Structures are given as C-alpha cells and as structure tokens.
Amino acid sequence: MSYEILGITVLWIFLYGYLIVASVDFGAGFYSFFSVLTGKRHKIHPIIERYLTPVWEVTNVFLVFFFVGIIGFFPETAYYYGTSLLVPGSIAIILLAVRGVYYVFSQYGNRNNKFYMFLYGVSGLLIPASLSTVLTLSEGGYITETNGVVSLDYHKLFTSGYSWSVVVLAIVSVLYISAMFLSYYAGKAQDEGALHILRRYALFWAIPTILSSLWVFFAIRQHNLEHFNKMVDNAWFFIASFICYAIAVYLVWKPGKLRFSFLFVMLQYFFAFFGYGKSHLPYLLVPYLTVHDHFTNHAMALALIIVFLLGLVVLVPSLYLLLRLFLFDAQYVRGKYSKK
Amino acid sequence: MNHYDPVIYSRMLTAITLAFHIIFATIGVGIPMFIALAEWMGIKRKDPHYLLMARRWARGYTITVAVGVVTGTAIGLQLSLLWPSFMQVAGQSIALPLFMETFAFFIEAIFLGIYLYTWNRFKNPMQHFLLLIPVVIGSSGSAFFITCVNAFMNTPRGFNIAENGKLTDIQPLVAMFTASMPTKVAHVLVTAYVTAAFILGAMSAMALLKGRNHVYYKKALKVTMVAGLIFSLATILIGDLSGKYLAAYQPEKLAAGEWHFETERQAPLIVGGVIDREHNIRYALRIPFALSILAHGLPNSEVIGLNETPKELQPPLWIHYMFDLMVSIGMLLFVIGVWFVIAVRKRKRASGDVKPLNKYLLSLIIVGAPLSVLSIEAGWIYTEVGRQPWILVGFMKTAEGATKSGQVDIMLWLFVALYFVLGLSSALILRRMFKNNPAEEELKSLKGV
Ligand code: HDD
Ligand code: HEM
Numbered sequence: 001m002s003y004e005i006l007g008i009t010v011l012w013i014f015l016y017g018y019l020i021v022a023s024v025d026f027g028a029g030f031y032s033f034f035s036v037l038t039g040k041r042h043k044i045h046p047i048i049e050r051y052l053t054p055v056w057e058v059t060n061v062f063l064v065f066f067f068v069g070i071i072g073f074f075p076e077t078a079y080y081y082g083t084s085l086l087v088p089g090s091i092a093i094i095l096l097a098v099r100g101v102y103y104v105f106s107q108y109g110n111r112n113n114k115f116y117m118f119l120y121g122v123s124g125l126l127i128p129a130s131l132s133t134v135l136t137l138s139e140g141g142y143i144t145e146t147n148g149v150v151s152l153d154y155h156k157l158f159t160s161g162y163s164w165s166v167v168v169l170a171i172v173s174v175l176y177i178s179a180m181f182l183s184y185y186a187g188k189a190q191d192e193g194a195l196h197i198l199r200r201y202a203l204f205w206a207i208p209t210i211l212s213s214l215w216v217f218f219a220i221r222q223h224n225l226e227h228f229n230k231m232v233d234n235a236w237f238f239i240a241s242f243i244c245y246a247i248a249v250y251l252v253w254k255p256g257k258l259r260f261s262f263l264f265v266m267l268q269y270f271f272a273f274f275g276y277g278k279s280h281l282p283y284l285l286v287p288y289l290t291v292h293d294h295f296t297n298h299a300m301a302l303a304l305i306i307v308f309l310l311g312l313v314v315l316v317p318s319l320y321l322l323l324r325l326f327l328f329d330a331q332y333v334r335g336k337y338s339k340k
Numbered sequence: 341m342n343h344y345d346p347v348i349y350s351r352m353l354t355a356i357t358l359a360f361h362i363i364f365a366t367i368g369v370g371i372p373m374f375i376a377l378a379e380w381m382g383i384k385r386k387d388p389h390y391l392l393m394a395r396r397w398a399r400g401y402t403i404t405v406a407v408g409v410v411t412g413t414a415i416g417l418q419l420s421l422l423w424p425s426f427m428q429v430a431g432q433s434i435a436l437p438l439f440m441e442t443f444a445f446f447i448e449a450i451f452l453g454i455y456l457y458t459w460n461r462f463k464n465p466m467q468h469f470l471l472l473i474p475v476v477i478g479s480s481g482s483a484f485f486i487t488c489v490n491a492f493m494n495t496p497r498g499f500n501i502a503e504n505g506k507l508t509d510i511q512p513l514v515a516m517f518t519a520s521m522p523t524k525v526a527h528v529l530v531t532a533y534v535t536a537a538f539i540l541g542a543m544s545a546m547a548l549l550k551g552r553n554h555v556y557y558k559k560a561l562k563v564t565m566v567a568g569l570i571f572s573l574a575t576i577l578i579g580d581l582s583g584k585y586l587a588a589y590q591p592e593k594l595a596a597g598e599w600h601f602e603t604e605r606q607a608p609l610i611v612g613g614v615i616d617r618e619h620n621i622r623y624a625l626r627i628p629f630a631l632s633i634l635a636h637g638l639p640n641s642e643v644i645g646l647n648e649t650p651k652e653l654q655p656p657l658w659i660h661y662m663f664d665l666m667v668s669i670g671m672l673l674f675v676i677g678v679w680f681v682i683a684v685r686k687r688k689r690a691s692g693d694v695k696p697l698n699k700y701l702l703s704l705i706i707v708g709a710p711l712s713v714l715s716i717e718a719g720w721i722y723t724e725v726g727r728q729p730w731i732l733v734g735f736m737k738t739a740e741g742a743t744k745s746g747q748v749d750i751m752l753w754l755f756v757a758l759y760f761v762l763g764l765s766s767a768l769i770l771r772r773m774f775k776n777n778p779a780e781e782e783l784k785s786l787k788g789v
C-alpha cells in the first residue's frame with residue numbers, strides 16, 4: 001500500500017469511528033430531549049446518561065484526530081476547505097461548543113432544565129447536518145477557484161438535491177444508529193422499560209435509513225456520474241452493507257437476540273462508508289485535490305505514520321479499558337456502582 | 341477605516357479564541373498535577389481530607405475541561421479556516437507535534453473519563469490513583485506539543501524554500517525541536533502549575549478568610565502554597581532563561597518589550613513609563629544593568645537595540661507593558677509564597693495551630709489567582725504580538741497567511757457572543773457547585789463511613 005493510501009485509510013477509519021460514536025451521542029441527546037416532551041424521561045434517561053457521561057470527551061477527540069490528521073497528510077486541504085468553509089465550519093464549531101458544554105453543565109448544574117435539554121437535543125441533529133456538508137462539497141461543483149480565489153457557491157449548495165439527500169441521510173442515520181445502540185445497551189442492562197421504548201425507535205428509523213440511502217445513491221448519479229459509476233463497480237460493499245442492515249434489523253425485531261445487533265449496525269456502516277470512500281478516490285475534492293498529487297512530503301508522511309503506529313500501541317489498550325469498564329461491565333451498565 | 345480587511349478580523353478572532361482557550365487550557369494542564377498530589381498524599385498518609393480534596397478538585401475540573409475541549413476544538417478548526425495559507429505550510433513542516441497532540445488528548449480524555457467515574461470501583465486505592473498518571477502526562481504532553489508548534493512559528497527550522505515557493509528538505513524532528521522550544525515549553529508548563537496552585541489555594545484562602553476554620557482548608561492551602569512557591573521560583577528562573585533566548589534569537593522582540601533602541605553595553609531595564617514618537621521615555625523606573633543581565637547574565641554585556649531592525653519589521657512598542665505586567669506579577673507570586681511559608685513556620689513555633697493566618701496574606705493569595713491568569717495572558721500577548729509582523733518569522737508575514745474570505749467579521753461577533761456566554765455560565769456553574777456543596781458537609785459524611 002502506498003503511503004498516501006495508507007494515510008487516507010487511517011483518517012477514514014477515524015472518521016468512521018467518529019461517525020459511530022458521535023451518532024450514538026447525538027441521537028441520545030435527541031432522544032433524551034424527546035423523552036422529556038413525551039413524558040417518558042424517567043424510563044430512558046438513566047441508560048443514556050450512564051453510557052454518555054464517561055465518553056463524551058473521547059467522542060470529540062475522534063473528530064479532532066481527523067481534522068488534524070488530514071492537514072498533516074494532505075496540507076492542501078487546509079487551503080481549499082479552510083477558505084471555503086469559514087461560515088459553515090464556524091457554525092459547526094459553535095454548535096459543538098454549545099452542545100459539549102451544556103451537556104457537562106446539565107450534569108452538574110441544573111439537571112432538569114428544559115432549555116439545556118433543548119439545546120442539547122436539537123444541536124444533536126444540526127451538527128451532523130452541518131458536518132455532512134463537507135462530504136457533499138467534496139463531490140465537486142460547489143467549491144470553485146477563479147483567479148486564485150476559492151469560494152463556495154451557497155446558492156447551488158442549498159438548491160441541489162444531492163446536498164439535501166446527504167443531510168437527510170446524516171440525520172436519519174444518527175437517529176437509527178443511536179436507537180440501535182441504546183436498544184443494545186438497554187438489553188444489556190436488562191432494563192425492560194427502556195428497551196421497550198428504544199426498540200420501537202430503532203425499528204421505526206430502520207425504514208427511512210434505507211430509503212434515504214437509496215436517495216443519496218440516485219442523487220450522486222445526477223450530481224457526479226463518474227463517482228456513481230465507480231460505486232457501481234464497487235457494488236459488493238453496498239450489497240454487504242445491505243445484508244448487515246437486514247441482519248441487524250432482524251436481531252432487534254426478534255426479541256432476545258440483541259447481543260450482536262449493534263455489531264451488524266457497525267458493519268453496515270463500515271461497508272457503506274468504505275465503499276463510498278473507495279469509489280471517491282483519488283479525489284479529496286473534485287477536481288482540485290487528489291490523494292496522489294496533494295500528499296505531504298515523504299519525510300513528514302513517514303514521521304506521521306510512525307507516530308501513528310506508536311500511538312495505536314497506547315490507544316488501543318486504553319480504549320479497550322474504557323469499553324471494558326463502561327460498556328462490557330454488566331455491573332456498571334446496570335447501574336450497580338454508586339455515582340461519582 | 342470602513343474598508344473590510346479579513347486579516348484584521350482573522351487576527352482578532354484568533355486572538356480572542358486563544359485568549360479564552362488559554363485560561364482553560366492552563367487550568368487543564370495545572371490542575372491534574374494537584375489532583376494527583378492530593379490523592380497521593382491522601383493514600384500515603386491515610387488521610388481522608390486529601391482524598392476529599394482530590395475529589396472536589398476533580399469535580400470542578402470537569403467543568404473547565406469541557407470548556408477547554410470545545411474551545412480547543414474551535415482553535416484547531418479555526419487555524420485552517422482563518423489561516424489557510426499558513427496551515428498549508430504548517431501542514432508540510434510542523435504537522436508532527438500537532439498530530440502527536442491529538443494522541444495526548446486521546447489518552448487524557450480516555451483516562452479522565454475512567455478516573456472520574458470509578459472512585460468506588462477498585463479495592464486498592466492505588467489503582468485509582470494510577471489512572472491519573474495518564475491524565476497528567478496527557479495534559480502536560482498536549483501543552484508540550486502545542487508549544488512546540490508555537491516555538492516553530494518563532495524560530496522556523498527544518499525546511500528550505502525552493503525557487504518556486506515549494507518547501508523542500510523537510511525534517512520534522514528539526515522543526516519540532518527548535519531553538520525557542522526548550523525555554524518556551526518549560527515556561528509554559530511551569531506557569532500552568534503556578535496558576536493552578538494559586539487558583540486552588542485561593543479557594544481555601546477564601547473559606548479561611550470567611551472564618552471557616554476547618555483543618556481541611558489549612559491542609560489544602562498548605563499543599564497548594566508550598567507548591568506555588570516552588571513553581572513560582574521556577575517561573576522566574578525559566579523566565580530569565582527565556583529572556584536569554586530572546587536576546588540570542590529574537591532580539592527585536594526583547595528590544596521592543598524593553599524599549600531598548602540603541603545597541604549598547606550595561607543596558608538598564610526600563611519598568612513602566614510612557615514613550616512618545618521620538619522615543620523619549622518618561623516616568624519610568626530604570627534598573628541599571630538589569631537588561632544586560634536578563635539578556636546575557638553579565639552587567640557588561642551588549643544588548644541589541646530595536647534600531648537594528650528595519651522599521652517595517654518592528655513589533656509594536658506597547659508590548660512593553662505586557663512584559664512588565666507579567667514580570668511584576670511573577671515577582672509578587674513569589675513573594676506571596678515566601679510570606680506564606682514564613683507565616684506557617686512562625687505560627688507553628690509560637691502556638692501549635694491556633695492563631696489564624698494573617699488576613700492580608702489570605703487576601704493576597706486570593707488576588708493571586710486572577711493575577712496569575714492575567715500574567716498568562718500578558719505573557720502570551722507579549723510573545724505573540726512581539727512576533728509581528730511575522731506569522732512564521734523570516735518566512736511568512738501574518739497578512740499573507742490569512743484567509744481572503746468575506747465573512748470573517750460576522751464570525752468574529754458570533755464567537756465573541758459564544759465566549760461571553762460560555763465564560764459566564766461556566767463561572768456560575770462552578771460557583772454553584774462549590775457553594776451548594778461545601779467541604780464541611782462532605783467531611784461530615786466522610787466521618788460516617
Ligand atoms: C503565570 C504566568 C507567568 C509569569 C508569572 C511569568 N511568565 Fe513569562 N510567560 C508566560 C507566563 C508567565 C507564558 C504565558 O507562559 C509565556 C507566553 C509565551 C511563552 O512561551 O510563555 C511567557 C513568555 C515569556 C517570555 C517570552 C518568551 C518567548 O517569546 O519565547 C519571557 C522573556 C518571559 N516570559 C519572561 C518572564 C520573566 C523574566 C518572568 C519573571 C517573573 C516571567 N516571565 C513570569
Ligand atoms: C501555542 C499556541 C499558539 C499558536 C500556535 C498561536 C498561533 C497564532 C496565530 C496563527 C496567530 C495569528 C497570526 C498573528 O497575528 O500572529 C496568533 C495571533 C495572536 N495570538 Fe497566538 N498562538 C498561540 C498561543 C496564543 C495564546 C495562548 C494567546 C493568548 C493568550 C495568544 C495570543 C495571540 C494574540 C493576542 C494574537 C494577535 C496578535 C496581533 O493581533 O498582532 N496566542 N497566534
């Protein structure tokens with residue numbers, strides 16, 4: 001594997017990691033808020049809180065890793081995306097900030113403040129919508145460079161079917177992934193009351209998930225035929241993804257089978273995300289940036305990869321410890337330890 | 341004046357974000373050290389007071405971490421959004437420490453999460469303590485790496501620029517370990533510890549001043565102030581070395597900060613004062629030989645003056661006040677530390693532990709906390725503005741690095757509003773957290789165990 005492919009693969013893996021953990025987090029925030037509205041808060045809130053409190057900061061680091069890494073491996077991205085994304089990027093930052101901070105505040109301060117819950121719940125849907133715009137832009141046609149000035153065509157962005165299909169897929173996926181995860185978690189906690197509600201959410205969102213995926217497919221065809229054709233060439237990724245989807249939904253639908261359900265959700269997104277990523281190559285931004293022409297210099301690439309490997313040696317066991325203590329420890333999941 | 345200039349707004353937005361982030365970042369680097377210290381003492385001395393200290397500090401710490409994390413994420417993204425051309429060069433040359441920093445965050449975030457929610461999960465308290473070590477290493481590590489980046493901006497090394505403007509011969513490690521790295525990193529770390537010491541000390545001092553005389557507060561005050569004394573001494577020593585670094589590598593920054601125009605021997609240090617267009621200085625205190633000593637360690641050594649630097653490359657003269665502010669506060673913190681140690685020793689000899697501490701001393705400790713934060717700000721403004729007009733000294737001017745985007749001004753106002761709200765609400769939350777749950781109450785429940 002060449003350095004540049006290795007580099008983008010590493011980054012893509014971390015973006016995938018962010019997609020999963022952040023979706024769980026964002027969706028959970030929304031469900032928390034929704035449960036306040038529907039008066040079911042006491043049923044599902046403890047589960048959500050028990051999972052989220054120890055991990056929210058880790059979620060954020062996945063994102064930081066991605067954007068710091070991409071500038072390291074592909075410095076030119078800073079120039080194109082940085083210049084054109086000033087406004088959407090700033091809005092995403094503000095949403096992330098509001099969300100992160102008010103989450104912690106509501107933990108320690110005013111626990112039942114509806115306004116905090118509202119901020120927290122709604123930002124959870126707006127953030128994926130704004131972050132997913134970056135993927136839309138990467139398809140080309142929205143960012144243009146004329147006379148050395150890079151700019152973003154907002155009119156085109158807001159009126160294109162493709163960009164809306166991505167936004168819808170992002171939001172629906174967040175709700176789906178998170179409901180699937182929380183069902184799994186509630187099942188593990190043997191919390192029947194929560195499970196009952198969360199399973200319904202999960203099954204409810206399963207249908208829109210597949211519909212919006214299909215919509216994105218067709219919208220890409222309209223927008224960027226070359227990419228679409230490459231996706232067809234890599235069709236097996238998407239077929240595998242669909243199979244995993246079917247299994248996951250089945251496992252949630254059929255009582256008592258939750259154990260591996262979330263694993264299949266992860267695989268479902270893994271295949272779809274990597275199928276999309278692979279067929280997107282070599283472009284980082286159509287038509288301006290490719291992984292081959294805009295890779296960093298050899299010395300830096302080598303240094304980054306070495307650091308990355310050393311980093312993994314520390315990171316993987318640490319993440320494992322975190323999961324073991326808060327996800328796989330049945331005592332903790334059931335809320336058997338005293339708080340704080 | 342009404343002409344829109346993205347460079348000005350980019351600089352303002354960067355400065356505001358960093359000035360806000362640095363408060364929480366500094367606390368984030370300093371406090372874990374003290375939580376570790378308290379928990380360690382608690383375990384070793386089997387003293388629940390210290391354990392409670394660690395717990396309470398850790399709880400407050402989660403709030404500051406949250407703000408540190410989100411503002412840090414903001415900077416990370418803003419660097420690309422506001423300085424795209426600069427980041428293009430930085431990505432080629434100094435990406436290594438930036439990348440390492442994310443690993444430091446990762447480790448810190450993971451273990452902090454574990455640490456905070458596992459107080460009662462281990463039989464052996466030492467295991468819980470050990471979870472804190474990666475947090476301390478992670479937070480100090482992130483300060484180390486990010487400061488390497490800042491050092492690189494002051495003394496860029498480890499690359500060449502070819503005729504066509506492309507970077508060649510890149511050596512990531514050389515770029516990371518530049519001349520300004522050692523003093524910068526050391527000074528940043530040590531000042532973070534001083535600041536944390538005074539912030540934590542001030543909380544106990546406040547309780548004592550209000551007549552809440554529980555030994556818990558006395559113990560907390562002692563730990564923090566003794567550490568504060570040691571770190572403030574280190575701050576002064578390393579600050580002195582930073583001066584020597586500047587004299588050797590960025591004489592124009594030192595000269596602008598000291599209003600030193602002619603290259604000369606036996607240069608005096610100018611403190612305070614006002615300066616006019618003709619560089620006449622009035623109302624200033626002149627300490628003979630002191631600048632020569634700061635610059636090279638000898639009263640007779642030669643210090644390069646600002647006139648050696650072309651006019652258009654000179655940093656603004658007002659940074660003088662930033663330097664003075666930082667140094668005066670540094671001296672004051674040291675004096676407070678010395679006074680505290682003397683007072684505690686005297687009291688011991690005199691009468692055991694009955695006489696309360698002098699209330700002026702306690703008040704000074706309390707103002708020491710905001711002053712140390714002010715000093716951090718002053719220090720950064722001194723070093724950042726003193727680097728102007730360069731963003732990468734000798735290679736790229738700040739104006740060349742900035743975005744050409746049209747909406748930076750609106751973004752500036754948005755972020756100002758954001759920081760205002762975040763700052764205000766975090767202060768309120770912290771206040772409520774410690775007010776509603778005073779240490780005395782928690783101590784009572786400890787006895788029950
Ligand atoms: C509590 C905070 C604090 C205190 C008490 C001091 N400093 Fe400081 N100083 C900083 C906080 C700081 C800082 C925020 O950490 C800076 C900004 C950039 C840097 O590298 O460190 C800094 C920079 C800085 C620089 C510029 C370094 C550079 O540009 O590379 C010099 C020369 C000094 N300091 C010298 C001193 C001296 C002689 C002090 C004597 C008391 C002192 N500082 C106290
Ligand atoms: C170590 C990390 C830091 C990095 C990488 C960094 C980087 C930058 C950059 C890219 C700029 C814009 C270009 C310029 O005006 O020079 C800047 C400016 C500035 N930064 Fe820093 N900075 C760091 C730390 C800080 C901190 C912690 C503070 C605040 C307390 C600070 C205060 C400022 C100020 C006041 C400016 C504006 C300078 C001016 O307007 O002339 N910097 N910095």
Ligand code: HEM
Nearest residue numbers: 060061064365368369405408409412413415416445483486
């Ligand atoms: C000397 C100046 C700085 C210091 C000491 C510092 C230190 C820290 C610390 C300790 C945190 C984590 C808060 C916590 O978990 O306790 C943090 C967050 C962060 N900082 Fe700074 N920082 C500085 C300047 C910068 C600059 C210039 C950047 C931009 C590249 C930056 C990027 C970040 C990012 C991205 C985060 C969030 C990481 C996360 O999500 O966990 N910092 N910083």
